[in-house]
Amino acid sequence: MLRFLGQRLLLMIPTVVVPLVLVFLLLRLAPGDPAAQILGDQASPSEIAALRSEMGLDLPLPVQFVLWAKNIVTLKLGTSFFFKQPVIDLLPQYALVTLQIALAALFLAVALGSILGVVAAINKDGVLDRGLVGVAVLGISLPEFWLALLLIFLFAVTLRWFPVSGYVPPADGLLASAATIALPALALGIRQSALITRMMRSSMLDVLGEPYIVTARAQGLPEAMVIGRYAVRTAAIPVVTVAGLSASYLLSGAVSIELIFSLPGLGKLLIDAVARRDYPVVEGAVLLIALMLAALNLIIDVVYALLDPRVRMG
Amino acid sequence: MTDQAPILEVRDLSVSLPISGRMVPVVTDLSMSISPGEAVALVGESGCGKSMTARAIIGLPPPGAVVSGSIRLEGRELTTLSPRERRRVGGRGIGFIFQEPMTSLHPTLSIGQQMTDALRYNLNLPTRVARDRARELLARVGLPKERDLLNAYVHELSGGMRQRVMIAMAISCNPKLVIADEPTTALDVTIQAQVLELLIAMRAEIGLAMLYISHDLEVVAEFCDRAIVMYAGDQVEAGTPVECLKMPHHPYTRGLVDAIPHAGEARARLSPIPGQVPSLGSWPRGCRFQPRCPRQDDRCATRPELATVVRSEVRCWHPLVGEVS
Numbered sequence: 001m002l003r004f005l006g007q008r009l010l011l012m013i014p015t016v017v018v019p020l021v022l023v024f025l026l027l028r029l030a031p032g033d034p035a036a037q038i039l040g041d042q043a044s045p046s047e048i049a050a051l052r053s054e055m056g057l058d059l060p061l062p063v064q065f066v067l068w069a070k071n072i073v074t075l076k077l078g079t080s081f082f083f084k085q086p087v088i089d090l091l092p093q094y095a096l097v098t099l100q101i102a103l104a105a106l107f108l109a110v111a112l113g114s115i116l117g118v119v120a121a122i123n124k125d126g127v128l129d130r131g132l133v134g135v136a137v138l139g140i141s142l143p144e145f146w147l148a149l150l151l152i153f154l155f156a157v158t159l160r161w162f163p164v165s166g167y168v169p170p171a172d173g174l175l176a177s178a179a180t181i182a183l184p185a186l187a188l189g190i191r192q193s194a195l196i197t198r199m200m201r202s203s204m205l206d207v208l209g210e211p212y213i214v215t216a217r218a219q220g221l222p223e224a225m226v227i228g229r230y231a232v233r234t235a236a237i238p239v240v241t242v243a244g245l246s247a248s249y250l251l252s253g254a255v256s257i258e259l260i261f262s263l264p265g266l267g268k269l270l271i272d273a274v275a276r277r278d279y280p281v282v283e284g285a286v287l288l289i290a291l292m293l294a295a296l297n298l299i300i301d302v303v304y305a306l307l308d309p310r311v312r313m314g
Numbered sequence: 315m316t317d318q319a320p321i322l323e324v325r326d327l328s329v330s331l332p333i334s335g336r337m338v339p340v341v342t343d344l345s346m347s348i349s350p351g352e353a354v355a356l357v358g359e360s361g362c363g364k365s366m367t368a369r370a371i372i373g374l375p376p377p378g379a380v381v382s383g384s385i386r387l388e389g390r391e392l393t394t395l396s397p398r399e400r401r402r403v404g405g406r407g408i409g410f411i412f413q414e415p416m417t418s419l420h421p422t423l424s425i426g427q428q429m430t431d432a433l434r435y436n437l438n439l440p441t442r443v444a445r446d447r448a449r450e451l452l453a454r455v456g457l458p459k460e461r462d463l464l465n466a467y468v469h470e471l472s473g474g475m476r477q478r479v480m481i482a483m484a485i486s487c488n489p490k491l492v493i494a495d496e497p498t499t500a501l502d503v504t505i506q507a508q509v510l511e512l513l514i515a516m517r518a519e520i521g522l523a524m525l526y527i528s529h530d531l532e533v534v535a536e537f538c539d540r541a542i543v544m545y546a547g548d549q550v551e552a553g554t555p556v557e558c559l560k561m562p563h564h565p566y567t568r569g570l571v572d573a574i575p576h577a578g579e580a581r582a583r584l585s586p587i588p589g590q591v592p593s594l595g596s597w598p599r600g601c602r603f604q605p606r607c608p609r610q611d612d613r614c615a616t617r618p619e620l621a622t623v624v625r626s627e628v629r630c631w632h633p634l635v636g637e638v639s
Binding site: 209211212214215216217218219220221222223225229230233234237307308309310 | 372374398401402403405406407408411412414417418419420421422424428431432436467469480483485487504605
């Protein structure tokens with residue numbers, strides 16, 4: 001198991017480095033000058049040049065790259081051009097919002113999806129199964145932004161259960177905070193839960209036909225135990241893959257949802273930073289997202305290993 | 315063989331399966347009884363309904379199957395039990411050994427977890443006791459004590475070890491009857507003999523009654539008290555396996571015996587039975603063996619009843635009487 005973890009940790013390195021290098025290059029190759037952006041229309045060319053050299057933007061690209069790489073490795077993420085604040089202080093508050101939404105959506109997706117998938121599978125071809133499959137198809141077909149608007153209309157405008165938009169940090173009251181992320185999480189999670197429902201259903205149907213399920217039944221074990229312990233255990237393995245994909249999708253999908261609900265999350269920060277040519281913030285945010293995705297992959301690998309002893313060996 | 319009340323008594327068992335929208339019979343009017351400690355073999359080609367009979371007895375026929383007739387275990391009628399009570403017959407009442415131990419054991423639960431689940435649930439043992447008992451059972455089926463097999467997974471074991479684990483699981487909750495569905499078919503020839511020996515030894519040691527399903531009349535003759543030969547869902551002959559081998563009365567049994575290859579007889583021609591087993595749903599109306607039978611005539615268009623011929627029960631209008639050369 002230790003060797004397995006070591007291997008997985010090594011594999012994290014390219015997952016983080018490659019997107020960072022790509023972002024570095026894309027930012028510098030894209031048109032637009034951060035110095036000109038910061039100083040505005042009225043700035044003289046000499047003022048712009050002065051700021052450019054202050055920010056190190058006049059150096060040749062390879063030199064910039066080496067300096068940049070050194071800073072990344074030592075976690076010196078620089079100061080935001082726009083906020084005039086160290087990036088490392090800026091990121092956590094934004095990341096917390098995104099993480100809250102993504103984790104809540106993931107929990108919803110996995111919990112709801114797994115339970116509904118199992119229920120559909122054990123009622124195969126019954127009324128319940130057909131109903132659930134129908135709802136799942138509908139759920140997969142609804143785009144998140146549209147679902148978000150529907151949810152706002154129903155729960156925030158008509159029923160007034162949740163706020164329409166805005167964000168309350170957990171420090172200012174857990175319940176109030178939860179209320180602000182409930183609708184975003186729902187909007188994000190429903191589609192993923194529909195995907196997981198379908199995956200869990202087909203995976204369960206495969207497993208329920210396996211000889212070892214017949215063995216468990218022939219041993220006299222009650223059906224609840226056969227389903228809950230013997231069938232779900234193997235049926236969950238492919239579902240973990242889908243849940244992992246869902247999770248990375250949720251992290252990125254949070255962007256559109258953050259915009260709709262005007263939540264101060266990483267996605268919104270990133271989009272604004274790109275528009276402002278705020279290189280340090282963009283790079284810092286991408287580093288953080290890459291790290292979160294890498295950590296997510298590691299978690300999924302560990303879950304795999306816990307579920308399937310055959311993975312641990314290899 | 316014994317005058318004791320039978321452990322298992324099956325009367326007029328019929329099983330039908332839904333195949334492309336209609337119910338097709340796969341076993342018809344099968345009757346048998348197994349006395350305490352007795353080993354009865356169910357012999358026939360693949361698709362003759364042997365496994366389906368076993369699955370019907372344990373109460374786990376494939377989805378959609380219709381089972382009729384009476385199945386009594388120690389005098390208790392099983393077919394009228396509630397699904398919950400029916401399920402509890404497995405493990406304690408009847409142990410089951412499957413053909414393919416690789417796929418019949420759970421891939422991601424350890425051997426110990428699978429064994430203790432049954433022990434804990436069926437015998438209400440606390441976990442520690444169940445683990446001790448599981449360890450004991452593994453030693454009893456000849457698995458090395460030095461290896462911590464309780465924490466092993468099925469993919470870490472060899473084929474023979476897997477089947478030994480299956481046997482340990484089948485006998486773990488002290489059933490009176492064990493059903494073994496071709497337990498050696500998936501194994502290497504050398505391992506087959508070992509597993510068979512183990513089964514025979516276990517039977518003698520615990521006094522188990524056994525329903526042994528096989529396609530091999532010669533193996534069956536080694537340790538079974540009686541053999542029931544099945545053809546196309548029908549019981550065609552029942553007698554001692556030696557009798558079936560030496561003096562088959564049904565032309566189908568005779569065909570089976572003639573088709574056995576003999577070691578040592580170099581290049582001797584096998585005599586296969588001409589034709590093929592009729593596919594499910596297209597069985598002949600009368601005697602089901604009639605189209606392939608050398609002795610058939612007009613009478614065979616009606617289904618013969620089981621009748622006593624010498625010392626066997628035979629379903630044939632023209633039974634053979636006389637020894638195989």
